[in-house]
Amino acid sequence: DAGITQSPRHKVTETGTPVTLRCHQTENHRYMYWYRQDPGHGLRLIHYSYGVKDTDKGEVSDGYSVSRSKTEDFLLTLESATSSQTSVYFCAISVKLRQETQYFGPGTRLLVL
């Protein structure tokens, strides 16, 4: 599992509330990613990080913010959750093999009512 944990694993929340998802890694990898996965859309990159306090947007970043104050933790915040943000969220880290290779955490199922 590449030493990646996500919390919570399941969450139900109401529209308009803030939500924070946590990704934790144990192996000091530099790159961390947040994806969402929805039927018909596959995996879409929300934000990624290339170091402490270094983050950048992905293709579906609107409505999301991230923070990385420690190498091991990458937080994803939905500032004001909407029903369109109901999804499965995956965190990933990148490991340098012959090249950078991504490995995924177990995922968080989020339902916004």
Added chain:
Amino acid sequence: QKEVEQNSGPLSVPEGAIASLNCTYSDRGSQSFFWYRQYSGKSPELIMFIYSNGDKEDGRFTAQLNKASQYVSLLIRDSQPSDSATYLCAGGNFGNEKLTFGTGTRLTIIP
């Protein structure tokens, strides 16, 4: 826009046969390609990657890359019911740590 396209399936293959999964990509700058397997309700897990034209074999799996045709495939020999899953293709560039994923092909192995 960089795209990776896969037939969503479902693709049904008899047990013991060869399953062939295909992927095309639009970005000629893409240099590396990854195949992930995802069981229902689980996270994607890496099967293999390829970045050179030709074939790369790992056990029952063979990845094939044809850069001229912008085509990547995954062959699964001696298909087993445990191979039933969704297979995701992803492409990326050396030095660029972002990947573009296809929407996945659902594979069902029929006993």
